[in-house]
Amino acid sequence: MITLGLTGSMAAGKSTAGALLEAMGVPVHEADAAARAAAHLLPAAFPAARYPSIYRRGTLDRRALARLALTDPAEAARLEALIHPHVRAAQARFLVRHRRAGARMVALDVPLLFETGADALVDATVVVTAPPFLRRARALARPGVDAALFAAVEARQMPERTKCARADFVVPSGAGRAALARGLAVLVGRLTREETGALPLFPFC
Structure with a gap:
């Protein structure tokens, strides 16, 4: 079974790429979804008495916690130490399940693939890219995202x-969903030895 590591900068099109891979029959595990599933651990680690700014009407606001982690390296390290083991465990279960099911290829969608060393878990890596101006525009169109957060x-x-430079493959998303799908189809074909076509040019790196 081939394991592909999927990553990209904010608003580069990584989630869209993951959805397209799934439509091609490639199971995809989302690290962000696994992190959300571990959210029940957060209130004990970040209690309201110590962190009142990240609570809204008595409930921990995950977006506020994310902002705190982005601006405070120590809090980011605490958050990662809490969440990352659960993400890795979920990834391991995903890989075992699909290997037993006979999958030819799966993908791990990990925003911080290289930063966390998760690239060591995969056979090949792909970075989805887009021009900086487009990524910024996409990000600012999302609820709760402003220029400072971006x-x-x-x-x-x-x-x-x-x-x-570190990735095995680079696929651009700036030309739209259809072009991204074509690039991913070529990539999947290459990795499964069914296709030898060229990947799209101009990856905006």
Whole structure:
């Protein structure tokens, strides 16, 4: 079974790429979804008495916690130490399940693939890219995202150019969903030895 590591900078089109891979029959595990599933652990680690700014009407606001982690490296480390083991365990269960089911290929969607060393878990890596102006516009169109948050996420993540240099494959999303789908189809074909076509040019790295 081939395991593909899927990543990309904020609003590069990684989630769209994951959905397209699933439509092609490639099971995809989302690290963000696994992290959300572990959210019940957060209130004990970040109690309201100590962190009143991240609570709204008595309930922990995950977006506020994310902003705190982006601006405070110590809190980011605490959050990661709490959540990452649960994400890794979920990834391991996913891989075992699909290997037993006879899957030819699966993908791990991990926003911080290289930053967390998760690239060591996969056979090949792909970075989805888009021009910086387009990524910024996409990000600012999302609820709760402003220019400051976008800048904070960009500062925390590995530069896109560095990701591209480390990746085995780079697929651009700037030309639209159809072009992204074609690029991913070629990639899947290459990895499963069914296709030898060229990947799209101009990956914006």
